[in-house]
Amino acid sequence: MITYGSKKQLEELKKEAEKIRLSKGNIIGDTIVSDIFNNAEKLAHKVVRQGSYSVNWTTKTDNILTSKILGYPIMLLLLSTVFWITITGANMPSEIIATVLFGFQDVLTRWFIMIDAPNWLHGVLVLGLYRALAWVVSVMLPPMAIFFPLFTLLEDLGYLPRVAFNLDHLFRKANACGKQSLTMCMGFGCNAAGVVSCRIIDSPREKLIAILTNNFVPCNGRFPTLIAIGTIFGAGAVSQGYQSLAIAGIITILILLGVGTTFLVSWVLSRTILRGETSSMVLELPPYRRPKIGSVIYRSIIDRTIFVLRRAILVAAPAGAITWMLGNIFIVDLSLIGHVAHFLHPIAHSIGLDGFILMAFILGLPANEIILPILIMSYISSGHMLEFDNLVDLRNLLVDNGWTWLTAVNTMLFSLLHWPCATSLLTILKETGSKKWTIMAFIIPTTIAFTLCFIVTQIAHFLFI
Amino acid sequence: MQILNHSQMLQEYFGIVKKPDQLIIALAGNLNVGKSTLFNSLTGLRQHTGNWPGKTVDNAQGSFSYRDKNFLMIDLPGTYSILAHTAEEEVARDFICFGHPDVTVIVLDATSLERNLNLALQVMEITSRLVICVNLIDEAKKKKISIDFITLEKELGVPVVATAARQGIGLNSLKESIYQVAIGSRELNPTQIKYSMEVENAVLKLLPQIEKFRFDKLFNPRWVALRLLDGDEKFIRNITLHLNSQSRWAVTREAEIAL
Numbered sequence: 172m173i174t175y176g177s178k179k180q181l182e183e184l185k186k187e188a189e190k191i192r193l194s195k196g197n198i199i200g201d202t203i204v205s206d207i208f209n210n211a212e213k214l215a216h217k218v219v220r221q222g223s224y225s226v227n228w229t230t231k232t233d234n235i236l237t238s239k240i241l242g243y244p245i246m247l248l249l250l251s252t253v254f255w256i257t258i259t260g261a262n263m264p265s266e267i268i269a270t271v272l273f274g275f276q277d278v279l280t281r282w283f284i285m286i287d288a289p290n291w292l293h294g295v296l297v298l299g300l301y302r303a304l305a306w307v308v309s310v311m312l313p314p315m316a317i318f319f320p321l322f323t324l325l326e327d328l329g330y331l332p333r334v335a336f337n338l339d340h341l342f343r344k345a346n347a348c349g350k351q352s353l354t355m356c357m358g359f360g361c362n363a364a365g366v367v368s369c370r371i372i373d374s375p376r377e378k379l380i381a382i383l384t385n386n387f388v389p390c391n392g393r394f395p396t397l398i399a400i401g402t403i404f405g406a407g408a409v410s411q412g413y414q415s416l417a418i419a420g421i422i423t424i425l426i427l428l429g430v431g432t433t434f435l436v437s438w439v440l441s442r443t444i445l446r447g448e449t450s451s452m453v454l455e456l457p458p459y460r461r462p463k464i465g466s467v468i469y470r471s472i473i474d475r476t477i478f479v480l481r482r483a484i485l486v487a488a489p490a491g492a493i494t495w496m497l498g499n500i501f502i503v504d505l506s507l508i509g510h511v512a513h514f515l516h517p518i519a520h521s522i523g524l525d526g527f528i529l530m531a532f533i534l535g536l537p538a539n540e541i542i543l544p545i546l547i548m549s550y551i552s553s554g555h556m557l558e559f560d561n562l563v564d565l566r567n568l569l570v571d572n573g574w575t576w577l578t579a580v581n582t583m584l585f586s587l588l589h590w591p592c593a594t595s596l597l598t599i600l601k602e603t604g605s606k607k608w609t610i611m612a613f614i615i616p617t618t619i620a621f622t623l624c625f626i627v628t629q630i631a632h633f634l635f636i
Numbered sequence: 637m638q639i640l641n642h643s644q645m646l647q648e649y650f651g652i653v654k655k656p657d658q659l660i661i662a663l664a665g666n667l668n669v670g671k672s673t674l675f676n677s678l679t680g681l682r683q684h685t686g687n688w689p690g691k692t693v694d695n696a697q698g699s700f701s702y703r704d705k706n707f708l709m710i711d712l713p714g715t716y717s718i719l720a721h722t723a724e725e726e727v728a729r730d731f732i733c734f735g736h737p738d739v740t741v742i743v744l745d746a747t748s749l750e751r752n753l754n755l756a757l758q759v760m761e762i763t764s765r766l767v768i769c770v771n772l773i774d775e776a777k778k779k780k781i782s783i784d785f786i787t788l789e790k791e792l793g794v795p796v797v798a799t800a801a802r803q804g805i806g807l808n809s810l811k812e813s814i815y816q817v818a819i820g821s822r823e824l825n826p827t828q829i830k831y832s833m834e835v836e837n838a839v840l841k842l843l844p845q846i847e848k849f850r851f852d853k854l855f856n857p858r859w860v861a862l863r864l865l866d867g868d869e870k871f872i873r874n875i876t877l878h879l880n881s882q883s884r885w886a887v888t889r890e891a892e893i894a895l
Contacts, residue, residue, distance in 0.1 A: 178876065184845050185872055188864035191838050199835055200866045204719070206831045207754055214757075215750035218788040222780030373722050 229458055233333070237456075242337045247423060249330070253321045255419035258402055261313035262415075268312065272305035294499060295492050302551070303491020303544045304484060310543060310565070311395040312480060318394060319471035322359070327462035331356050336456060338430075345434050346441035348377035351384075355433060358388040360475070362591055363598040365390075370602070376447040379608060380437050382599055386591040386616050387433045389426065391475060392482075392539035393586050397422055399543060400586075403566045404579035421583075429587050436615060486537055487544040494534075494548040508549045522621055523581035523628035525573060532585065537593045542586065577631050581624045588620035642736065649878070650735050651689045652697065658708040659818045662735065664728055664759060665743030666752050667714035670771045674743055674801040675711045678811070693727045702811045705818060710737070716751070718758050719868070726870055733762050733855065734878045739817045741767045741810070746776035746783060746798070756792070760826040761859040766794040767813045774800040793825035828858070838865050851879070 192199050235241055279301060283293040325331060335352035342351045350372050358365030365385040372378040389397055401418045441447065497507040505513065512526030519529035527549050535542035547565070550572050569578075590613050591599070600609040646652040646660070654660060665671040676683075679698025688695045696711040712731060713724035732740055740763055744752035749770070756768055770783065789796040795813040799806030816822040831839070842861045851857075855875075863871040 180849070181876060181879070184842075184849075185864065187845055188842055188861075189867065191841055192865050192867050195834055195838060197867075199838060202832050202835050203862060203866055206835065207757055207829055210757055210829045211750055211753035214753055214788075214791055217791065218784040219749050220782045220784070222782065 232459065233456060236330070236333045237336050242333075246334060246337060247427075249325065250426060251419045251423040253318065253325070254398070254422045255415055256321060257314050257318040257398060258418045258422075259415040260317045261398070262402070264313040264316075265309055269305070269309035272309055276301060276305065291499075295495055298551075299492040299495025299548065300488050301491075303487045303494070303548050306547050306565075307484060307487045307540070307544050308480070310399045311540070312476070314395050314398045315391075315476045315480065316472070318398070319391075319475040320467060323467045323471040323475070324462055327460065327467050329457050329459045332456050341434055342437065345438040346447075347380045347437040348372045348374060351377065351381040351433075351437070354381045354385060355388055355430070358385045358390060360391055362386050362388075362390045362595040366595060366598045366602055374447070376441075376445050379603065380440050380445055382602060383440065383608070383612050383615060384433045384436045386595060386612070387429045387436065387588065389429060389587055390539065390592075391478075392592065396539065396543045396586050397425060397583055400579050400583055401425075403569065404574075404576055425583055425587055428584075432588065432619065436619070482538055482540055487541045490534065490541050490545055491548050494545055498549060498551075512549070521628065522585070522624035523577050523631070524585065524624070525578070527572070528578070528582055528585075532589060535592075536590070539586070539592050577628065581627060584624055584627065585620050588616055588623060590617045590620075646735060649689070650731060651686065651695070652708075652710065652735075654708045655706065658699065658706045659738040660735070661707050661709045661814060661818075662712055662732055662737035662740040663709055663743065664712045664718075664732065664740060664755065665714060665769075665771075666716050666745060666755060669714070669743050669745040669752065670801045671711065671714060671743045674769070674771060674799065674807075675709065677801055677804060677807060679709055688727050691723055691727055693723055695727075700811075702815050705815060707814070707818070710735075715755065717755060718762075719866070726874075729762075729871075730874055730878075732759060734874065736854075737763075737765070739765050739767060739814050741769055741814065743769045743771050746770045746773045747779055747781060749783065757827075757829050760792070760794070761828060761856060761862070763856075764794070764824045764826045765817055766824070766826060767810065767817055768792060768794055768796045769799055769806075769810055770796060771799045771801055773798045774803060774805070791827060793827045795822060831862075835862075835865070 236245060276297060279297050280293065283297060332353075335349075335356060338352040338355070339349035342349050351369075353371065354365050354368045357368040362385050365388075366382050369378050369381040369385070372381055398418075401421050494508065497511075498509075500507050502510060508527070508530070511530050514526070515529045515533075516526035519526050528546060531542050531546035531549065534545050547568070550568055590596075596609055596613060599612045600606065603609065642660075643654050643656065646654060652660075663671060663675055675696065675698060679700050682700065683696060683698035685694060685696045687693065693713050697708060698711070699706065699708050701707070710731065712728040715722070715725045715728050718725050718729035718732070731737070740759060742756045742759055744756060760766060768788075770785070770788075773783075776783065783798070785796055785798055795817065797806055797810045797813050799810055801807070813822075817824065830836075839858060839861045842864065843857060846857045846860055846864075851860075860875070863875075
């Protein structure tokens with residue numbers, strides 16, 4: 172009769188193995204893997220002969236795009252080129268759309284006067300709802316319509332997996348999974364989608380790290396805000412000729428900051444509350460493909476531009492109407508918005524924002540797309556009733572409300588680093604199944620955003636004032 | 637206690653239903669090495685697909701006959717290793733280890749043999765009933781890579797077959813090798829990975845304890861020692877789960893052999 176021992180004996184064996192394993196400093200696992208590789212290498216050297224052979228262009232291209240020296244510079248160059256094209260290209264159409272849409276606003280106003288509509292109805296529908304829509308479309312549509320096709324083109328060419336490859340070893344250094352570079356790239360599209368994509372990471376520890384840090388790359392909803400604010404404020408900073416270059420540089424630095432924060436937070440997490448060993452993975456680089464123009468256009472215009480714009484419009488239209496109402500309902504001598512902004516102002520001021528901006532971020536929890544429209548609407552509704560025809564006026568509006576370059580920088584930083592949108596939070600709750608981690612996903616970025624903006628503001632005040 | 641035979645065990649743990657006269661072949665290999673092409677050209681339309689029990693990993697089975705034997709081929713998920721970091725690796729390893737296939741075929745990519753040999757060497761620690769299939773030799777030829785198959789076979793100690801599945805090259809010698817390994821007419825002496833001193837010493841320390849269990853008919857004790865030393869929780873959990881049924885199955889197998 173064959174017996175294989177009881178469960179108890181097996182437990183003892185396990186304990187003994189554990190003892191030997193730990194006595195060697197817990198490196199046996201790594202040694203086993205590297206020994207396997209060495210054996211395979213030796214064997215392959217014995218039997219494989221490589222004749223003279225010109226490597227194909229895929230390998231050649233890969234050697235350049237993923238090389239240690241050129242990999243990062245090329246990545247940065249491509250990224251900033253994309254931003255540069257977006258910013259340069261978006262200016263004109265933005266102006267034209269703004270002119271047309273705000274021209275139509277006057278027509279609408281005339282119609283309302285013609286039918287003798289009450290003042291409040293004109294206020295809610297035209298000055299609130301319609302104007303919010305006009306802002307969303309003119310500020311956000313042109314950059315999206317240029318940025319998304321370019322981004323999709325890079326994706327379709329097969330460049331994104333190379334980005335993941337380049338970033339892989341940095342994630343390992345942070346004790347996280349290399350696959351996190353892929354989920355991070357997904358996050359550039361939509362953080363909720365990025366969080367779902369963390370399913371590809373098998374280790375629960377590394378998956379949590381990836382989920383908790385996904386928010387640090389700007390999604391579709393935040394890119395237009397960053398680009399718009401960058402454009403509006405970068406414009407005045409340098410002489411005419413280099414403006415769009417400077418703005419592209421600013422946005423690129425911002426993205427790098429987001430990626431850097433991702434690494435830093437991953438590193439801290441894996442050394443504090445999510446301690447553990449790094450698991451290995453193999454990243455297969457797919458061949459480069461000729462992009463299918465049809466699918467690039469479809470995916471960037473329908474899937475991304477229209478989707479984001481639709482979401483923005485759906486939320487921005489009612490938000491515009493509500494914001495107008497809040498801005499025109501007065502309690503004592505201050506509008507409701509004024510009261511809220513006034514209440515938030517001290518804390519907002521300490522991080523270089525103002526009460527309205529912080530309120531816009533709070534009201535923007537359902538969707539990041541509507542933060543800028545809400546902000547604009549609340550400035551307009553709160554008394555500064557000016558005529559708006561184009562983007563220069565938008566800059567004037569912000570400046571009239573006390574914006575400086577420091578406000579712009581802090582708004583962009585806060586937008587990049589602040590809490591995830593409601594959709595992302597719900598997705599995190601669903602994916603982790605834990606309220607605790609969902610709360611962490613809210614607290615970590617919020618703390619970082621407040622801290623960094625506070626430091627930047629205080630340093631700026633110290634240096635310049 | 638119910639005593640299981642091989643087919644009952646396969647059904648209970650892997651959801652695989654085999655006919656009594658069928659021999660089981662496991663097909664393993666890296667991703668993108670033409671494993672599916674090979675699987676399709678060997679089994680043709682006699683396939684059916686499903687999922688591994690409790691896993692969201694695809695499982696394809698197909699049958700074919702060669703000479704006087706019928707074979708059921710199980711297409712394992714493509715993996716780069718079987719150290720069980722992913723669900724796919726766990727499925728592949730558990731089947732090779734606990735499913736006791738009559739033959740395991742490992743498909744290697746001739747154009748990147750070094751990387752592919754990692755998997756082959758790992759599987760060779762588990763089972764000796766192996767055929768190594770070096771596929772994509774047409775691609776390798778295009779890239780001016782030449783492989784010394786005679787030395788490779790000698791070094792590995794198991795049959796090595798060169799194929800180009802897309803062109804149908806080498807499929808007959810592959811079937812012949814599978815057949816010979818299945819009926820036990822080939823001498824098999826798979827080479828074992830040579831580890832660093834500290835690993836070998838640790839294995840030696842642990843071996844006497846493992847040999848007490850006397851399951852060397854089921855598992856290579858050296859390999860069990862390595863997994864234990866690797867602190868591989870999934871393996872330790874699965875071996876506990878399987879040992880009970882394996883012992884039941886081993887009893888019948890011993891009886892079958894005795895008859």
